[in-house]
Amino acid sequence: MTSDPKPNTALCGMTPMCQRCGTPADTVRNCHPWCSVCGQYLVHDPEYGDWTTFADREYRRRTAGIQQRITASAEHVAQAVAAVHDRLPADWHAVACQHIDGATHTLDIQPPAGSIDAIAYLIPPTGRGDGWLVRVHNRTRHLDFPLYHAGGARAASFGSASEALDAAIEALRIEIVSAGYR
The missing domain is CATH 3.30.70 (Alpha-Beta Plaits)
Structure with missing residues (x-):
């Protein structure tokens, strides 16, 4: 596992901020922003405009369906x-x-x-x-x-x-x- 001090924010032009705890993601693991407080990978959810976990994004999509x-x-x-x-x-x-x-x-x-x-x-x-x-x-x-x-x-x-x-x-x-x- 690699750890970079700054996440790649080129995708959204903003610093990934964990939707659950409000902490900025200061680490990248396996090419995804990492919330060190929640211990979760973050992914951008374009429908809501925030950063959330893979599971939360999938839940949102299922609920919308x-x-x-x-x-x-x-x-x-x-x-x-x-x-x-x-x-x-x-x-x-x-x-x-x-x-x-x-x-x-x-x-x-x-x-x-x-x-x-x-x-x-x-x-x-x-x-x-x-x-x-x-x-x-x-x-x-x-x-x-x-x-x-x-x-x-x-x-x-x-x-x-x-x-x-x-x-x-x-x-x-x-x-x-x-x-x-x-």
Whole structure:
């Protein structure tokens, strides 16, 4: 390990300052500024304009990616609400929800009250090449399951919210009918 008295600041034109402890990095190890107080390598994070650890920079990037997926899910669901309302059977409801703060948004499909205590969640695309997903939650039987295409080991993916709605309605109708046989 080599130790130089002054870090190379040509990258950012400023002295690396540890974001955690506020100490100027006075040492370079393995071509990276080193905070001798925290005992951490520092890397410049251009999105925040400061020097931080590799782990903190990665955490920031992951967090930003998650927030982008949450925002995108809210936009997808808002667009889908209008598209599916005209396709719902009588007395059925579609509600945009974010069930847990920090989770993606869903479009919840609720059958008529009193028919069954079940709900279908339409989950919008996440940007990873998938489409709309459907989960059915039968609270009476304590079952929660995704829809699958025949012969597949992966959850079914639908190209539009309308296609996902049709599959969700069919699955909920099966749950309603099967409730009479238990």
